[in-house]
Amino acid sequence: MLRLRRIAQLCWLGMIAVGLAMSDTSAADEPTVAASAYSQFGADTCLTCHADESTALLFRGTHGQRRHSAGPFGAQQLQCEACHGPGGAHARRPAAGQARPAVVSFGAASATPPETQNAMCVSCHRSTAQHEWSGSSHERAAVPCSSCHQVHASADPVLARVTQPEVCLGCHARQRHEFALPHAHPVRQGKMACTDCHGAHGTTNEWDLVRLTVNDTCVSCHAAKRGPFLWEHPPVVERCTNCHQAHGGVHPALLTQRAPFLCQQCHAQTGHPSIARGPDELAGAGPSPYLLAGSCINCHSQVHGSNHPSGEQLTR
Ligand code: HEC
Ligand code: HEC
Ligand code: HEC
Ligand code: HEC
Ligand code: HEC
Ligand code: HEC
Ligand code: HEC
Ligand code: HEC
Ligand code: HEC
Ligand code: HEC
Known part of the structure; x- marks a missing residue:
């Protein structure tokens, strides 16, 4: 069968075939699957039993298109069996009292192991797999x-x-x-x-981020926070997530804490040079400017760093 010409590497695990169409492996030392393992008329065989909404949708999607010569429905491709593996035995009426042999099926609940499922996809999407997928946290977790x-x-x-x-x-x-x-x-x-x-x-x-570090990822959109600044604030240089939630949180600006608590994780309030207690507070009538809305940021507005010549205290 011509359709089988592209099969170069195949290993038989019960009813399961792994790896098709590896163009750069030599055909000579590869085991092959008997043509009879496949259904006789490809998709036409399968569709005698599986012509439903699900298969109709397949033909509306990318993989069902004949114009993709390297896709399952390109000329000389294996059609349904490019993904589901050889289905010849599955497509025949099982002997009395016997179960229908399974084909490769997909999804987390499938009886087919994830590695075998993925090998079917990777047989065509090899570069995706080699350059990105291999060793990823999802691969390691067998997703x-x-x-x-x-x-x-x-x-x-x-x-x-x-x-x-x-x-x-x-x-x-x-x-x-x-x-x-x-x-x-x-x-x-x-x-x-x-x-x-x-x-x-x-x-x-780390964390499969698109950029090398958390900060590189954040400043790819928030360019104003990129620095370098004349006066740096060290926790900003270290990691935006010292103060911000990456996804979301309960505090404005995705902060991990509200000021002043945010700042006080690292800065002691006692001995703050400029906060002489005001006359109101001395009289017990008003709060310290520390505790007003915005608190520390009221004065230290340049919390991400300052380029002002006298911005050393991040106040301008
Ligand atoms: C004679 C009818 C018949 C033909 C032909 C047939 N199947 Fe099936 N198929 C079934 C039945 C019935 C089931 C339900 C599960 C069972 O009984 O094993 C099934 C189940 C499946 C499943 C698994 C669904 C699941 O949830 O696990 C897949 C995938 C599948 N078939 C693909 C194919 C493919 C690909 C072909 C063509 C090579 C094919 N079938 C040909 C009858 C058929
Ligand atoms: C590109 C790979 C691929 C091709 C080609 C393919 N399938 Fe599937 N099939 C899947 C995947 C993956 C699932 C799991 C559901 C999904 O992802 O949509 C699935 C699910 C199924 C199921 C069970 C669940 C359901 O949605 O009904 C059956 C039956 C099935 N396919 C039959 C077929 C038949 C028949 C053909 C050919 C007409 C075919 N498949 C072609 C990958 C493929
Ligand atoms: C965690 C979810 C997830 C898993 C698991 C996953 N993908 Fe993807 N895939 C995506 C997303 C999201 C995109 C779109 C990429 C984008 O927009 O940047 C994509 C894009 C693609 C594309 C089209 C773009 C391209 O890179 O060529 C292919 C092909 C593909 N995936 C194949 C695979 C294969 C094969 C596997 C298994 C080895 C796989 N994917 C596993 C989420 C996933
Ligand atoms: C017979 C080869 C073949 C197999 C097997 C195969 N694909 Fe594809 N796939 C293609 C081709 C060809 C395209 C479309 C052209 C391209 O992107 O290069 C494609 C496109 C895709 C895309 C992009 C779809 C879009 O609409 O843009 C994704 C995602 C994808 N495949 C995932 C999978 C997954 C998941 C599996 C396994 C369940 C799988 N493929 C099995 C050949 C295959
Ligand atoms: C089928 C379930 C499933 C789906 C769908 C899924 N993931 Fe995951 N993801 C996991 C598992 C399992 C892990 C590894 C264990 C863990 O860290 O929770 C993981 C890990 C991760 C990690 C952590 C990486 C690390 O280094 O700690 C990120 C980030 C991630 N997934 C993002 C995504 C994105 C983005 C998508 C959608 C495109 C997605 N996931 C879809 C199951 C899934
Ligand atoms: C892909 C672009 C993008 C990336 C990457 C990104 N952000 Fe954002 N960020 C946004 C958008 C869009 C908003 C919403 C802006 C709006 O609603 O006006 C936002 C909002 C915010 C806000 C709240 C702004 C406000 O005024 O409440 C903070 C804080 C923030 N991002 C921090 C981060 C951090 C930290 C990172 C890295 C972990 C990051 N962002 C990565 C696009 C991005
Ligand atoms: C030391 C704590 C801290 C660190 C670290 C930090 N931020 Fe912020 N960030 C703040 C505070 C506090 C606000 C709220 C400012 C306000 O309300 O005026 C804020 C506000 C923001 C906002 C929204 C308002 C604005 O100014 O546009 C964005 C976006 C933002 N930060 C991005 C980042 C990025 C990107 C990083 C990493 C490069 C980072 N932050 C690191 C404390 C921090
Ligand atoms: C603005 C950038 C950004 C977006 C958008 C984003 N993440 Fe994340 N994600 C991060 C960063 C940065 C981390 C590193 C952990 C941290 O600092 O909280 C992370 C961590 C994770 C982790 C690992 C958590 C852990 O503690 O191991 C998972 C899982 C995850 N993200 C899933 C997702 C999913 C799912 C989406 C989309 C719904 C998403 N992320 C969208 C930036 C982002
Ligand atoms: C994760 C710890 C951390 C957090 C949170 C933090 N800082 Fe800092 N901050 C530092 C470090 C470290 C320095 C450098 C101290 C040094 O050079 O002696 C610094 C320096 C400063 C300086 C400059 C003073 C100097 O001595 O150079 C000011 C002002 C400042 N921080 C204000 C704030 C404010 C306001 C907040 C809350 C929005 C905040 N910090 C949150 C760690 C932190
Ligand atoms: C009313 C304005 C104001 C408020 C509110 C304020 N600061 Fe300051 N802070 C200053 C000024 C002005 C200086 C510089 C004083 C000096 O150089 O003598 C300073 C200096 C600092 C320094 C540097 C200390 C040093 O030893 O050089 C730190 C750290 C600091 N502030 C943190 C904070 C934190 C944390 C908060 C909130 C809990 C806060 N500030 C609230 C005005 C303020």
């Missing part, structure tokens, strides 16, 4: 490609910025909570996607 991607769909929700967060938050419950807090990055509003900050398939950076 199947199909937990994020839908292929029996006219459009894959994880690929559109507006619908993507819902896919991710389906597993990341703590983050769902964070983004629902009153002060959060506008992800739920569809103005930002998780992938503005995180690599979808993983990166070599």
Whole structure:
């Protein structure tokens, strides 16, 4: 069968085939699967039993298009079996009393191990896998490609910025909570996607961030905070998340705490040079300027750093 020409590497694990169409492996030393392992008429065989809404959607999506010559429905490709593996035995009527042999099936609840599921996708999406996916936190946690991607769909929700967060938050419950807090990055509003900050398939950076560090990620949008400043504030240089929640929180400006408590985590209030207690307070009639709304930031407004020649105290 011509369709089988592209099969170069195949290993048989019970009913499961791993890895198709590896163009740069030599065909000579590869085991092959008997053509009879595949259904006789490709998708036409499968569709005799599986012509439903789900397969109709597949043909509306990218993978169902014949114009992608390297896609499952390109000429000489394996069609349904490019993803579901050889289905010849599955497509035949099982002998009396016997179960229908399984094919590769997808999703977290599938009986097919995630590695095997992913190998089906990676057989074509090799560069995606090599350059990004391999070693990512999702790969290590054995998350199947199909937990994020839908292929029996006219459009894959994880690929559109507006619908993507819902896919991710389906597993990341703590983050769902964070983004629902009153002060959060506008992800739920569809103005930002998780992938503005995180690599979808993983990166070599901490937390799979798109940039090398937390700060590089933040200042890619908040350029005014980039520095270097004449007068730096060390915790800002170190990590924006010393003071801000990355996703969202209960305090304005996504702060981890309100001032003055925020500042007092590191700065002792006692002995503050300029805060002589005012006459009102001495008389017991008014609060220290420390405790007014905005408190420390009323005076130290340049909390991210200052370029003013006399901005050493971050007051201007
Ligand atoms: C003769 C009818 C028949 C044909 C032909 C057939 N299937 Fe199935 N298929 C079934 C039935 C019935 C099930 C339900 C599960 C079972 O009984 O094993 C099923 C289940 C499946 C499942 C698993 C669904 C799940 O939730 O686990 C997949 C995937 C699948 N078939 C794909 C295919 C593919 C690909 C082909 C073509 C190679 C094919 N089928 C051909 C009858 C058929
Ligand atoms: C590009 C890979 C790919 C191709 C090609 C493909 N499938 Fe699937 N199939 C999947 C994935 C992944 C799922 C899990 C649901 C999803 O992601 O949409 C699935 C789910 C299924 C299911 C079970 C669940 C459901 O949604 O009904 C059946 C049955 C099935 N496919 C049959 C087929 C048939 C028949 C064909 C050919 C007409 C086919 N598939 C082609 C990847 C593929
Ligand atoms: C037979 C080869 C083949 C297999 C197997 C395959 N794909 Fe694809 N895939 C393609 C081609 C070809 C395209 C479209 C052209 C391109 O992006 O280069 C594509 C496109 C995609 C896209 C982009 C879709 C879009 O609408 O832009 C995603 C996501 C994807 N595949 C995921 C998967 C997943 C997940 C699996 C396994 C369940 C899988 N693919 C299996 C060949 C394949
Ligand atoms: C954690 C969710 C997630 C998982 C798991 C995942 N993807 Fe993706 N994938 C995405 C997102 C999100 C995008 C869109 C990327 C963007 O917009 O920056 C994407 C894009 C793609 C694309 C199209 C763009 C490209 O990079 O060529 C392909 C193909 C693809 N993924 C294949 C795969 C394969 C194969 C696997 C499994 C080995 C996989 N994905 C696992 C979320 C995921
Ligand atoms: C504005 C950038 C940004 C956006 C948008 C974003 N994240 Fe994050 N995320 C981060 C940073 C930075 C961290 C590092 C941990 C920290 O400092 O809180 C992180 C950490 C994480 C972690 C690891 C948490 C831990 O403690 O191990 C998960 C999971 C996560 N993000 C998921 C998501 C999801 C899901 C979305 C979309 C709904 C998303 N993130 C959107 C910046 C972002
Ligand atoms: C099927 C469930 C599932 C889906 C869907 C999912 N994740 Fe995850 N994610 C996990 C698991 C499991 C881990 C590893 C364990 C952990 O850290 O919670 C993880 C880890 C992460 C981490 C932490 C990385 C680190 O270094 O600590 C980030 C960031 C992340 N996911 C972002 C995303 C984004 C963005 C999406 C959507 C594009 C997404 N996830 C979709 C299950 C999922
Ligand atoms: C992809 C662009 C982008 C990235 C990356 C990004 N932000 Fe944002 N940030 C925004 C947008 C958009 C808003 C909402 C602005 C608005 O509503 O006016 C925002 C809002 C904020 C606010 C609240 C502003 C206010 O006035 O309440 C803070 C604080 C903030 N971001 C800090 C961070 C930190 C810290 C990081 C790194 C973890 C980061 N941002 C990464 C785009 C980004
Ligand atoms: C030492 C604590 C601290 C650190 C570290 C810090 N910030 Fe802030 N940030 C604040 C405070 C306090 C506010 C509120 C200022 C106000 O209300 O005027 C703020 C406000 C913001 C705002 C919204 C208002 C504005 O000025 O635009 C953005 C955006 C922001 N910070 C981004 C960042 C980025 C990016 C980093 C890392 C480079 C960072 N912050 C590091 C304390 C900090
Ligand atoms: C994570 C710890 C941390 C937090 C939180 C923090 N700072 Fe700082 N701050 C420092 C360090 C470290 C220095 C440098 C001290 C030095 O050089 O002696 C500094 C320096 C300063 C200076 C300059 C004084 C000097 O001695 O150079 C001012 C003013 C200041 N911080 C105000 C604030 C304010 C206002 C806040 C709250 C919005 C705040 N800081 C939050 C750690 C922090
Ligand atoms: C009424 C205005 C005002 C308020 C409110 C204020 N500061 Fe200051 N702060 C100053 C001035 C002015 C200086 C510089 C004094 C000097 O050089 O003698 C200063 C100096 C500092 C210094 C440097 C101390 C040193 O030893 O050089 C730190 C740290 C500091 N403030 C932190 C804070 C924190 C934290 C808060 C809130 C709890 C706060 N300030 C509230 C005006 C203020």
